[in-house]
Amino acid sequence: ETGVTQSPTHLIKTRGQQVTLRCSSQSGHNTVSWYQQALGQGPQFIFQYYREEENGRGNFPPRFSGLQFPNYSSELNVNALELDDSALYLCASSLARNRGTDTQYFGPGTRLTVL
Amino acid sequence: KNEVEQSPQNLTAQEGEFITINCSYSVGISALHWLQQHPGGGIVSLFMLSSGKKKHGRLIATINIQEKHSSLHITASHPRDSAVYICAVRPLSGGQLTFGSGTQLTVLP
Numbered sequence: 001e002t003g004v005t006q007s008p009t010h011l012i013k014t015r016g017q018q019v020t021l022r023c024s025s026q027s028g029h030n031t032v033s034w035y036q037q038a039l040g041q042g043p044q045f046i047f048q049y050y051r052e053e054e055n056g057r058g059n060f061p062p063r064f065s066g067l068q069f070p071n072y073s074s075e076l077n078v079n080a081l082e083l084d085d086s087a088l089y090l091c092a093s094s095l096a097r098n099r100g101t102d103t104q105y106f107g108p109g110t111r112l113t114v115l
Numbered sequence: 116k117n118e119v120e121q122s123p124q125n126l127t128a129q130e131g132e133f134i135t136i137n138c139s140y141s142v143g144i145s146a147l148h149w150l151q152q153h154p155g156g157g158i159v160s161l162f163m164l165s166s167g168k169k170k171h172g173r174l175i176a177t178i179n180i181q182e183k184h185s186s187l188h189i190t191a192s193h194p195r196d197s198a199v200y201i202c203a204v205r206p207l208s209g210g211q212l213t214f215g216s217g218t219q220l221t222v223l224p
Contacts, residue, residue, distance in 0.1 A: 042203070043203075045212060
């Protein structure tokens with residue numbers, strides 16, 4: 001148990017819909033990163049939030065957006081869902097004392113299926 | 116070409132065997148992580164390395180910065196070690212973690 005929780009655990013949507021995924025960070029952590037993991041692949045970095053501001057973004061279109069709240073919990077929003085958005089979405093929290101060596105604690109993930 | 120390559124992609128071993136999983140990367144890094152992912156998705160951080168060698172129980176991780184290569188070893192493997200093992204690197208340029216595709220390990224009783 002890492003102390004990072006995600007909801008929901010599974011979700012089925014249809015193409016064109018919008019989805020919101022939620023992540024609760026480990027206590028005391030001020031940084032959250034979101035990743036997309038397609039079947040059989042490693043996670044791909046979507047974006048990171050540090051103290052409520054976006055702190056880096058991977059190669060994902062603007063329809064992927066996020067928020068971090070004052071209690072450091074976070075949301076990932078995806079608009080206009082496409083079939084290729086079907087994946088496991090992982091969040092990871094960390095205490096960004098040193099960006100080069102911080103350990104990330106991963107949540108269990110949300111499995112999104114887009115039909 | 117991926118910045119992080121793992122081998123093998125799949126590995127099946129008998130209980131008790133010594134296991135090695137390899138990771139090669141192409142960029143200068145500030146740290147390398149070994150992660151374990153069980154069915155269902157949850158990821159656990161096993162090691163974070165910037166040089167040398169680390170040991171935790173039956174797990175050993177080594178890194179050779181000059182050769183841009185790391186290995187994860189499991190001694191006296193057990194069926195509960197069955198999982199996907201993922202290597203990830205943090206570039207010196209300050210970017211985010213870049214992950215390998217993972218090695219699926221199955222340890223048979």
